[in-house]
Amino acid sequence: MAKPSRGRSSSRTASNSVLDKFLLCSCRLFRKFFQGLLCLSALVLGYRLSGEAVFFLGASSRGALFLRRTNSNSLRTDGIDVALKFPYVTEATRGKQAGLQQSLPEGKSTRVHVGRHEILIRPQPHPDPVQIMKAHNLLNIVQRQQTLLYDSDEQKQQLLIITPTFARTFQALHLTCLIHTLRNVPFPLTWIVVEADGLSNETADLLAHSQLPFHHLTFSERMPAPFDQRWQLEIRLRIEGLRFIRTNRLDGIVLFVDDSNTYSLDFFKEAQRTKWMGGFSIGLLPDFGGEEGKSSTIMPVLHLQGPVCDASGQISGWYTPFKVRNDLHISDQSALDWAGFSLNAKLLWEGFESPAGFIKWNRLFQEKPNLFVSPLNFVRNYTLVQPLGDCGCSILLWRSRVEARADSKFPSRWEINPGLEIVVPSKRTPWVDHHLQRHRSTRHSDLTDLNQKHRGRVRRKLKVPV
Amino acid sequence: MRMQTPLALPLRSMAAALRHRPTVRPSRLRYSQQHSPILHSSSGRGRKPTASSDTLRDDPVGRLKVYVYELPARYNQDVVDKDERCLAHMFAAEIFLHRFLLSSPVRTLRPEEADWFFTPVYTTCDLTKNGLPLPFDSPRMMRSAIEFISTAWPYWNRTEGADHFFVVPHDFGACFHYKEEKAIQRGILPILQRATLVQTFGQRYHVCMQPGSIVIPPYAPPARIMAHLIPPSTPRSIFAYFRGLFYDIGNDPEGGYYARGARASIWENFKNNPLFDLSTEHPDTYYEDMQRSIFCLCPLGWAPWSPRLVEAVVFGCIPVIIADDIVLPFADVIPWKEIGVFVAENDVPKLDEILTSLSAAEVLEKQKALEDVSIKQAMLFPQPSLPNDGFHQILNGLARKLPHDPSIYLQPGIRVLNWTAGPPADMRPW
Numbered sequence: 001m002a003k004p005s006r007g008r009s010s011s012r013t014a015s016n017s018v019l020d021k022f023l024l025c026s027c028r029l030f031r032k033f034f035q036g037l038l039c040l041s042a043l044v045l046g047y048r049l050s051g052e053a054v055f056f057l058g059a060s061s062r063g064a065l066f067l068r069r070t071n072s073n074s075l076r077t078d079g080i081d082v083a084l085k086f087p088y089v090t091e092a093t094r095g096k097q098a099g100l101q102q103s104l105p106e107g108k109s110t111r112v113h114v115g116r117h118e119i120l121i122r123p124q125p126h127p128d129p130v131q132i133m134k135a136h137n138l139l140n141i142v143q144r145q146q147t148l149l150y151d152s153d154e155q156k157q158q159l160l161i162i163t164p165t166f167a168r169t170f171q172a173l174h175l176t177c178l179i180h181t182l183r184n185v186p187f188p189l190t191w192i193v194v195e196a197d198g199l200s201n202e203t204a205d206l207l208a209h210s211q212l213p214f215h216h217l218t219f220s221e222r223m224p225a226p227f228d229q230r231w232q233l234e235i236r237l238r239i240e241g242l243r244f245i246r247t248n249r250l251d252g253i254v255l256f257v258d259d260s261n262t263y264s265l266d267f268f269k270e271a272q273r274t275k276w277m278g279g280f281s282i283g284l285l286p287d288f289g290g291e292e293g294k295s296s297t298i299m300p301v302l303h304l305q306g307p308v309c310d311a312s313g314q315i316s317g318w319y320t321p322f323k324v325r326n327d328l329h330i331s332d333q334s335a336l337d338w339a340g341f342s343l344n345a346k347l348l349w350e351g352f353e354s355p356a357g358f359i360k361w362n363r364l365f366q367e368k369p370n371l372f373v374s375p376l377n378f379v380r381n382y383t384l385v386q387p388l389g390d391c392g393c394s395i396l397l398w399r400s401r402v403e404a405r406a407d408s409k410f411p412s413r414w415e416i417n418p419g420l421e422i423v424v425p426s427k428r429t430p431w432v433d434h435h436l437q438r439h440r441s442t443r444h445s446d447l448t449d450l451n452q453k454h455r456g457r458v459r460r461k462l463k464v465p466v
Numbered sequence: 467m468r469m470q471t472p473l474a475l476p477l478r479s480m481a482a483a484l485r486h487r488p489t490v491r492p493s494r495l496r497y498s499q500q501h502s503p504i505l506h507s508s509s510g511r512g513r514k515p516t517a518s519s520d521t522l523r524d525d526p527v528g529r530l531k532v533y534v535y536e537l538p539a540r541y542n543q544d545v546v547d548k549d550e551r552c553l554a555h556m557f558a559a560e561i562f563l564h565r566f567l568l569s570s571p572v573r574t575l576r577p578e579e580a581d582w583f584f585t586p587v588y589t590t591c592d593l594t595k596n597g598l599p600l601p602f603d604s605p606r607m608m609r610s611a612i613e614f615i616s617t618a619w620p621y622w623n624r625t626e627g628a629d630h631f632f633v634v635p636h637d638f639g640a641c642f643h644y645k646e647e648k649a650i651q652r653g654i655l656p657i658l659q660r661a662t663l664v665q666t667f668g669q670r671y672h673v674c675m676q677p678g679s680i681v682i683p684p685y686a687p688p689a690r691i692m693a694h695l696i697p698p699s700t701p702r703s704i705f706a707y708f709r710g711l712f713y714d715i716g717n718d719p720e721g722g723y724y725a726r727g728a729r730a731s732i733w734e735n736f737k738n739n740p741l742f743d744l745s746t747e748h749p750d751t752y753y754e755d756m757q758r759s760i761f762c763l764c765p766l767g768w769a770p771w772s773p774r775l776v777e778a779v780v781f782g783c784i785p786v787i788i789a790d791d792i793v794l795p796f797a798d799v800i801p802w803k804e805i806g807v808f809v810a811e812n813d814v815p816k817l818d819e820i821l822t823s824l825s826a827a828e829v830l831e832k833q834k835a836l837e838d839v840s841i842k843q844a845m846l847f848p849q850p851s852l853p854n855d856g857f858h859q860i861l862n863g864l865a866r867k868l869p870h871d872p873s874i875y876l877q878p879g880i881r882v883l884n885w886t887a888g889p890p891a892d893m894r895p896w
Contacts, residue, residue, distance in 0.1 A: 119731050121815065125815075132740065134823075138760070138824075141829075146699060146702065
């Protein structure tokens with residue numbers, strides 16, 4: 001408890017408890033006289049003498065008399081790392097102080113006494129890294145327990161992840177990242193991988209080692225090479241995934257996760273809040289390189305695409321860059337990336353009464369089978385889309401289309417067949433291999449020869465040819 | 467009782483939860499008004515109530531009868547009217563206990579059948595400009611009140627106060643001084659030596675701790691606490707937290723007196739330690755920060771008790787109690803060893819070692835024990851009163867001291883107490 005100085009409290013000159021008790025035994029006059037003496041001595045000496053000075057007249061160790069607090073620099077510790085005792089509070093004086101306290105019941109020991117205590121400082125007040133590690137472990141465990149106890153009240157629906165993919169050089173790169181992301185998602189999920197161009201060993205291998213529950217669907221058509229023609233097939237692959245969900249009446253929230261996208265784990269947590277259809281903001285990372293070598297299109301202002309809310313929190317439209325590369329079409333709603341939408345799987349079910357404003361699957365395919373290009377086709381009015389991720393203000397996923405050169409080759413399933421011994425050195429470095437030429441003659445000499453050569457001379461660092 | 471005040475809603479839902487009725491939660495309220503930490507206890511999930519938690523839930527109605535003396539207004543109401551701040555500071559329990567008893571079922575209007583007698587005298591209401599109570603008139607006020615009741619009613623003289631209880635919530639209880647040396651010098655007011663004292667101060671082997679006293683927590687305004695709640699799923703990311711003074715420059719510039727040097731030791735040893743969030747500031751997010759901490763340091767100050775303990779327990783932060791020989795509130799019913807960590811003042815330099823050497827299982831056990839709703843309820847004094855709150859625990863404590871030993875009843879004319887003992891300044895009438 002803090003106590004600011006009170007108006008009525010007495011001055012500090014003779015308020016020491018020990019001295020008070022000592023002087024109480026004497027009469028009041030002597031006390032007044034002694035106070036006057038201290039006052040005079042203060043005037044003469046130029047500094048205040050506290051009442052404790054009397055008590056120390058007989059103190060043995062005078063050297064440390066004026067030390068108020070221990071410092072690691074000033075005192076030797078002699079191997080004691082804790083609790084340096086002040087010289088004037090020794091065992092002898094402690095007993096005296098205890099005796100001076102009046103009305104202490106006999107037979108009861110007290111470890112605490114009133115008076116000035118030492119401030120215990122250890123010589124190495126630096127934080128111990130081992131303890132910090134232990135503390136962080138403790139924090140982790142406590143937080144995990146908290147999520148177990150308190151987050152279980154929140155919704156934990158199953159997530160149905162639809163990923164269109166096909167075998168290519170960078171597929172292993174993308175899918176490995178995606179697999180690790182999905183493994184960290186704390187919700188139950190089912191991964192529906194729709195592969196173009198039939199079933200390939202690469203995809204099957206990656207999925208088998210993913211430790212995730214997956215369904216591997218195949219599509220017979222081949223993925224076209226140019227980027228600007230791929231989007232149509234991707235859409236059809238996704239619809240294939242939706243059809244799978246519909247046929248098997250899977251329950252949960254449908255997310256369209258492309259293999260080359262990057263996701264934050266908050267995305268999956270936020271997707272749980274989807275009621276019927278949700279919209280997210282995507283960060284677009286356009287392909288700056290590419291086949292042409294330089295981008296001929298105008299750079300968009302903000303590399304984002306997402307729902308925009310008005311002041312009351314209602315969705316009022318989408319923001320999308322006005323001109324991007326050809327792999328993202330701008331015409332009407334097909335410009336919106338599927339990755340930024342989440343659906344309630346019940347909307348796909350046969351015989352399910354969709355809420356007002358949502359179009360049924362059958363209707364969709366009867367009326368406009370070829371115009372199903374965006375999840376927005378499921379709704380009559382875009383205002384029914386629920387803006388997620390802090391009303392579209394936080395970006396929880398990034399879209400990038402990074403692929404290798406069209407003619408790049410990669411070993412099947414990224415396995416180097418044992419037996420390949422020839423390693424062809426690359427000769428396309430711009431630096432001239434001077435030292436390579438020079439050391440080629442001495443390269444097959446023994447190390448012992450070298451030692452003999454350099455015996456008696458100053459050892460130099462041997463340059464190893466690169 | 468129909469409740470009209472806006473802050474009654476969380477308290478009402480607190481009460482409803484206790485009676486196992488589903489609570490009504492209108493969605494337009496803020497989180498802190500919808501849920502209270504008292505509601506969201508997971509202790510009920512498959513956790514058998516221990517013996518101590520059963521006694522926390524005892525109902526004092528029917529187990530004792532309390533007679534409330536009617537003193538002139540100058541002892542109680544006038545004092546409050548003069549300074550309204552008395553109703554919000556940490557010594558306000560004496561005022562609220564009086565108000566609680568006036569309308570409580572344990573109150574009896576017939577003193578012949580009463581087990582305990584309560585004297586409503588507010589001795590801790592003489593506040594300075596800064597809001598701190600001055601105890602210099604309190605002994606005289608108390609003497610005057612006791613003189614009044616001993617002349618107007620025969621029940622004081624019957625036992626010389628052995629079946630009376632008084633609330634003395636000041637720093638050192640009935641010693642009536644804020645400085646420990648002076649308080650020890652004065653000792654407990656001689657005329658209160660036979661009475662039961664309900665006080666916040668508790669320290670073993672101390673002069674101002676009378677055996678048989680009931681130690682209560684300091685008053686913390688429940689409405690303010692309820693207004694600063696955060697969702698319990700917010701991860702606890704601060705390891706150890708403390709806000710308060712380390713050196714009291716005004717009263718102890720050199721250090722070593724204040725807190726027996728313990729607070730200064732904490733600062734010097736751990737100011738650079740990233741695990742310890744230490745500062746003297748008064749942040750607005752003080753309550754929220756406590757809910758985000760695992761350990762809350764509760765070192766002694768000028769006196770061993772502090773409202774920090776109440777706040778730590780209510781917010782689910784494990785209290786680290788650094789005060790030698792302290793007696794904690796309601797120690798006979800609240801399992802403090804299970805809830806808190808006790809560190810000796812000499813061990814303060816090793817505080818980080820002690821805290822990190824606790825195993826995760828122990829920490830989780832303590833947090834689980836802290837989630838017990840009854841403990842949090844026992845620490846607070848809500849108005850109007852709710853079941854198992856601090857008022858009920860005081861009455862339970864008094865009920866446990868019944869029946870009175872027949873030897874307390876004195877022969878008429880016998881006097882045990884020395885009415886003239888004590889400093890002569892106390893003898894002046896108030």
